[in-house]
Amino acid sequence: MNNNSSYTIEEVSQLLKISKLTVYDLIKKEELVAFRVGRQMRVDQHDLERYKIKNRTGIVQEEPFILGKQNESKNRNTKQVVISGQDIVLDMLSKYIEKHTSLTPLRLYNGSLNSLVSMYYEECDVVSVHLYDGETGEYNSPYVKRLLVSQPFIQINLVCRNAGIYVKKGNPLNIKNWNDLTQTQVTIVNREKGSGARVLLDEQLKMLGVSPRSLIGYENELTSHFAIASAVASGQADAGVGIENVAKMVNVDFIPMIKEQYDLVILKTKENDELVKIIKEAVNTTEFRSQLEQLHGYDLSLTGKVIYESS
Secondary structure: OOOOOEEEHHHHHHHHOOOHHHHHHHHHOOOOOOEEEOOEEEEEHHHHHHHHHHHHHOOOOOOOOOOOOHHHHHHHOOOEEEEEOOOHHHHHHHHHHHHHOOOEEEEEOOOHHHHHHHHHOOOOOEEEEOOEEOOOOEEOHHHHHHHOOOOOEEEEEEEEEEEEEEEOOOOOOOOOOHHHHHOOOOEEEEEOOOOHHHHHHHHHHHHHOOOHHHOEOOOOEEOOHHHHHHHHHOOOOOEEEEEHHHHOOOOOEEEEEEEEEEEEEEEOOHHHHHHHHHHHHHOOOHHHHHHHOOOOOEEOOOOOOEEEEOO
């Protein structure tokens, strides 16, 4: 544990002996105040102690006015929404929401399936999904309908994007398709369980009748597209699955294999009516769409379309 005047979410969970998701839930419910430093959220020692006192005695002690506390007071009066997913477009959406509304976005960087599970337990307000279903050839809807079977939701397309295989510059092993990953001279690096890229690879291998465990490196897991591409670029692996935009940031070649739907899922509750309206408006504004158009490997032809809405 550090000796600074603020704590990371993981440190707070250790101090309170609760899960990180419970900490995020406390923040979402405005029971615990947090602030962001880049992509990381932190909690002031003062606010953590204040939370502990409140829950021990049932009251919150009045405090003298301190310069700089105005923003803290303002944050307590704004609704916080938790947005889960890893793509940069979610960071752009969060900034838009923060700029144009009174809502305060909080970011979680979980994979698609793990994000959906968090939503099932009402620990997220918005989740992004890119989950390929080999049986139907569809993205997302089969998974969301099965998991949120008892909860009404709306599924809106944010972008479509190119997904495929990262290989070393020049593609020295001449990898062209999913089946080439099974060659004995090819070592892959994999995404973590619950990520959309992991599901895509597993579904493609299942359609080929190939056991995932037969791939060399299948058990070697990293937790982001950037980490996968970097591992290939550095020679730790020959190939990995990811999205095209990241290949432009790292010194690797990219073999496009599929155009995937990257959708947003929001639970349909009375409390989320405003959030759904805001997101629908955001993805159709010239300001937001022009930002998306600057990204490589993204398709906006479905952006803003309601893919599915349960009654």
